[in-house]
Amino acid sequence: MGMEILRRLGITPRRVFSGRGVKPHLSLFFNDVDGIERIFGIDTTPFSKKMVEPDSYLITHAHSDHYGKYAMSSKLSVASEETAIALDLLHGREFKGATFRVGESFLIGETEISTFHTGHTIGSSAYLWETECGVRILVTGDVKEYRVLPSCDLLVTEANYGDPSDSTCYFEENSKDFLEIAGGGEVVFGAYAFGKAQRAVKMLRNSGFEDPIGMSQKSLNLTRSLLKESGNLVGLSDDADVWIVPPHELSGIERSNRFVLTCRSDYHYYPAIHLSDHMDVRGLVAMVKHCQPEVTLLYHPRGDRPKKLADHLLSEELCAAIAAEEIPPTTLSKK
Ligand SMILES: [Zn+2]
Known part of the structure; x- marks a missing residue:
């Protein structure tokens, strides 16, 4: 059901093959306000030269499991000023992409992207934009504080502590x-x-x-x-x-x-x-209720927690939901 709703909303999430398996996380395909197809990579490693080129790689924060280390060399990357500084210091080389201040907006082509604090790390940022049809896409990365996040139609978020049947996901x-x-x-x-x-x-x-x-x-x-x-x-x-x-x-x-x-x-x-940079499963569910999406896409981390949270959101009838790992990988070769 989640994929059908995404189709109706005009959004195609893709996971792509790389030489050594599937690239982490995902890319979103959508039409911008001028009706032009755009591709945003979400916390992914850069595509190879044999693949189509995305419009941007959005980096939510500088933790290594969100792959900024690899994306920081691309001029197509976007990250907050603090995330760029953290990547520079962590990896000893310069961030080559564009930067913004969290809370401000910027353009990629004709698409205006708004940014929001998530309280997970210094500089961690969520991204919100609208498609041709006015569909609001919110990508959060990891979240500690959800209350400043806006409402959306598609919520792309994490499930680090997303298993409602696991007692360690409550703290x-x-x-x-x-x-x-x-x-x-x-x-x-x-x-x-x-x-x-x-x-x-x-x-x-x-x-x-x-x-x-x-x-x-x-x-x-x-x-x-x-x-x-x-x-x-x-x-x-x-x-x-x-x-x-x-x-x-x-x-x-x-x-x-x-x-x-x-x-x-x-x-x-x-x-x-017990000090965490994350919310527990109750916080994750509260965030979904707060953002009121029609569909939620759980894209992080690896493992079964995204699917467990997706199933829970569905069974509680909060929204349609899918895990990134349910999306069959594709190739994105240039034609
Ligand atoms: Zn993180």
């Missing part, structure tokens, strides 16, 4: 514990260098914590470059009671109080404090 944040432990003396927190580390520093500063925070080099560079009012950040050779390092570095740190900031249930090496 509460534990920010109180985090702040208490941080205020209690020498401690080290494991947090991914891009995303979670900036969230942790921001929470500490917002709570009034003014002491120096020690970070390993990559986290330090990213946080200094991306987070306004990040306060006194120092390296690990300097004096600081609170340290934040990537989780894989925790084992090499000689501090007895070690925690990891995560809502993932598969992390058992150190005690976890």
